[in-house]
Amino acid sequence: MNANGKKADPTALVRVEGVEKVFHRGSEDIHVLSRLDLTVATGEFVALMGPSGSGKSTLLNLIGGLDRPTTGSVSIGDDRIDALSDRQLAVWRARHVGFVFQLYNLLPVLTAERNVELPLLLTHLTKAERRRHVETALAMVGLTHRAKHYPRTLSGGEQQRVGIARGIVTDPTLLLCDEPTGDLDRKSGDEILNLLQALNREQGKTIIMVTHDPHASARASRTVHLYKGQLASEPTP
Amino acid sequence: MKFAHLIWGNLTRRKLRTSLTLLSIVVAFVLFGLLCAVRQALEGGxxxxxxxxxxxxxxxxxxxxxxxxxxxxxxxxxxxxxxxxxxxxxxxxxxxxxxxxxxxxxxxxxxxxxxxxxxxxxxxxxxxxxxxxxxxxxxxxxxxxxxxxxxxxxxxxxxxxxxxxxxxxxxxxxxxxxxxxxxxxxxxxxxxxxxxxxxxxxxxxxxxxxxxxxxxxxxxxxxxxxxxxxxxxxxxxxxxxxxxxxxxxxxGNIGFIVGGILVAVFFTLLLVTGSTMAQAVRERLGELGVLKAIGFTNGQVLTLVLAESCLLAVLGGGLGLSIACLVTSRGDPTGGLLPLFYLRNQDLALGGSLSLALGLLTGIFPAWQAMRLRVAEALRRL
The missing domain is CATH 2.40.40.20 (Barwin-like endoglucanases)
Structure with a gap:
């Protein structure tokens, strides 16, 4: 049974139960998420939609262990991540989550392959093993020929593909994408969505994607709408 | 060592600023070396x-x-x-x-x-x-x-x-x-x-x-x-x-004079290098947030920033001391007034330690700031 007295779904990878998130601005409390429940099954591709300020990115941050709920619980697989310490959370993120950001967030001082290698620096892999993983990830996003290029010499679409390669290079349990096509033109955006869809269908990656774009959400297997910090609907997958 | 390219990349991100800071450290350590040689010349007897x-x-x-x-x-x-x-x-x-x-x-x-x-x-x-x-x-x-x-x-x-x-x-x-x-x-x-x-x-x-x-x-x-x-x-x-x-x-009291000059120089250097490091870290809080998001721990982020400031200071200190060694190896520049004008190994070791201390001191506050950074907050800055 979960916090709301509902029976927990045994196939769920992500379980968000009774979550509230309150930010404090001076003496004012801002309730961003209110008593929110969400489950995502392994292998699902879920789109989170909603107007600005509805709490989409905050929810994504909670699921990715970047922030903690004010109340409620967030579990990924067998891990109750809201109860982990900062250090445990960092280690957990390195092992289980890949992030893809709207503005790519590549380090400008590193080449594409070095950016992709970053999460692997936190593992015990040898240099040769890291190189092999990086080559595989770059091949999956079709950017092997741009490995030695710095982000400033890549197009927006290429940078986002490097961002995705960085997100999947450790073979994470969960890929979290925060408006991955938000800064791209339609063509590049479509390429990114094709890639995410392929990762979901062919590699079985569980993906949660925040988006404003109905065209993007149409690629997901399920769309969840948020409105004023609460789920507007959660159709069964 | 596997983080070396990341540290070096961050250090060389703003080449002009890094070069000027490096130059100020080099000049300070050349001065340190020469003053130590002068003190040795006057007090060596x-x-x-x-x-x-x-x-x-x-x-x-x-x-x-x-x-x-x-x-x-x-x-x-x-x-x-x-x-x-x-x-x-x-x-x-x-x-x-x-x-x-x-x-x-x-x-x-x-x-x-x-x-x-x-x-x-x-x-x-x-x-x-x-x-x-x-x-x-x-x-x-x-x-x-x-x-x-x-x-x-x-x-x-x-x-x-x-x-x-x-x-x-x-x-x-x-x-x-x-x-x-x-x-x-x-x-x-x-x-x-x-x-x-x-x-x-x-x-x-x-x-x-x-x-x-x-x-x-x-x-x-x-x-x-x-x-x-x-x-x-x-x-x-x-x-x-x-x-x-x-x-x-x-x-005069040679030790006091030399010490006084060096304290003034290093205090200024502390402010210059400290300000450079603080600015360098402030500029990339978002990137530090990304590192934390992909799994870097607070300690690792602290170490990365400290390593960067230490590398800058040790590089500058090493270069400065090398130049001072070169100058003093040519002997007494006064043609006989300072016959014991040379840089002692103890002073070289002290210079090396000072450069490391400079790196730690100038890096610790920005590194602490980077360590305490909340990930979600840092990502919002991007």
Whole structure:
């Protein structure tokens, strides 16, 4: 049974139960998420939609262990991540989550392959093993020929593909994408969505994607709408 | 090491800013190296002084003379092995800027008292048999390009305002690096006989005495001073090191002056480098947030920033100290006034430690700030 007295779904990878998130601005409390429940099954591709300020990115941050709920619980697989310490959370993120950001967030001082290698620096892999993983990830996003290029010499679409390669290079349990096509033109955006869809269908990656774009959400297997910090609907997958 | 490219990449992100900061660190450490060499040159004699040697001078000041007859009384005091005397000659060679120390001495006593000076048997014999003979240290001989057999005219304003002619019969070296080889020594008998009446005939500058047991030096110094208490020329006896230090301190407290300059330089450097590091970290809080998002722990982020500031400081410090080494390896830049002008290994090690401390101090606050950064908040800054 979960916090709301509902029976927990045994196939769920992500379980968000009774979550509230309150930010404090001076003496004012801002309730961003209110008593929110969400489950995502392994292998699902879920789109989170909603107007600005509805709490989409905050929810994504909670699921990715970047922030903690004010109340409620967030579990990924067998891990109750809201109860982990900062250090445990960092280690957990390195092992289980890949992030893809709207503005790519590549380090400008590193080449594409070095950016992709970053999460692997936190593992015990040898240099040769890291190189092999990086080559595989770059091949999956079709950017092997741009490995030695710095982000400033890549197009927006290429940078986002490097961002995705960085997100999947450790073979994470969960890929979290925060408006991955938000800064791209339609063509590049479509390429990114094709890639995410392929990762979901062919590699079985569980993906949660925040988006404003109905065209993007149409690629997901399920769309969840948020409105004023609460789920507007959660159709069964 | 696997993070090296990340640290180097961040350091070279703003090349102009990093170069200017590096340059300021390099200049500071060159200055550090040169000042250490100057201090060594001025105070090095203190460390080279014999632990078993005491100096007996006039109680009022060094320029007051003592009777030569004190020597026999000093040698009678138990515990004293040997006594010799010297007198400040204060001469110049050709031009007032060509100053170097000279003193009349009794050759046999002088050479026995100063085993750190190496003089060949041939030169020693020539000195003992030549009344106007003088020996000079290697650095001064090289400075004026003097050779054995040269006639050396020295003008002394202290002793009759006339030119004294000496025959150069010997050139001595130091037994170890750092030995002062500037001095010129000539025979006391020639000096005393050539002095006019009223120029202190029978008086000398100071005595150097060697004690049999250095552990009893303080007690013997007291005995010497007691021996001449209530006489016309009371004495002050002190270790040779203290005496040399007194000489160096005529131009001020060298250690304090050098220390003061270095504190001012490093404080400024701390602010400059600290400000650069703080700005560098502030500019990329978002990127640090990304690193944390992909799994870098707080400790790893702290270490990355600290490693960056330490690398910058150690690189600058290393370059600066290397330049200082290069400059000081060419020897005394004054042509003889600073014969012990060199950078000691201890000062190099201190410089290295200082550069590391600079890196840690300038990096710790931005690193702490980066460590405390909340991921979600940092990502919002992007």
């Amino acid at each position: 203190v460390k080279m002084a014999g632990v078993d040697r005491l100096i007996v001078r006039h109680r009022v000041s060094l320029i007051q003379l003592l009777p030569e007859s004190y020597k026999a009384r000093i040698e009678r005091i138990p515990g004293i092995e040997l006594a010799m005397h010297q007198t400040w000659f204060g001469g110049v060679y050709q031009d007032p800027k060509n100053f170097f120390p000279q003193a009349p001495v009794v050759p046999e006593e002088f050479l026995t008292m100063k085993p750190e000076l190496v003089l060949s048997a041939e030169h020693r014999q020539a000195w003992l048999t030549t009344r106007t003979g003088a020996i000079v240290g290697r650095s001064t001989a090289d400075r004026f390009n003097w050779k054995i057999g040269d006639k050396v005219p020295i003008q002394s304003p202290l002793w009759g305002r006339r030119t004294w002619d000496f025959d150069l019969v010997g050139i001595y070296d130091g037994r170890e690096a750092g030995t002062d080889t500037r001095g010129m020594f000539f025979r006391y008998d020639y000096f005393d006989e050539s002095r006019q009446e009223g120029q202190g005939k029978g008086l000398i500058g100071w005595y150097t005495i060697r004690v049999k047991d250095p552990a009893r030096a303080a007690e013997i110094a007291r005995r010497v001073d007691e021996e001449f208490e209530n006489s016309a020329a009371e004495t002050k006896t002190e270790p040779e090191g203290a005496f040399v230090q007194g000489f160096a301190r005529q131009i």
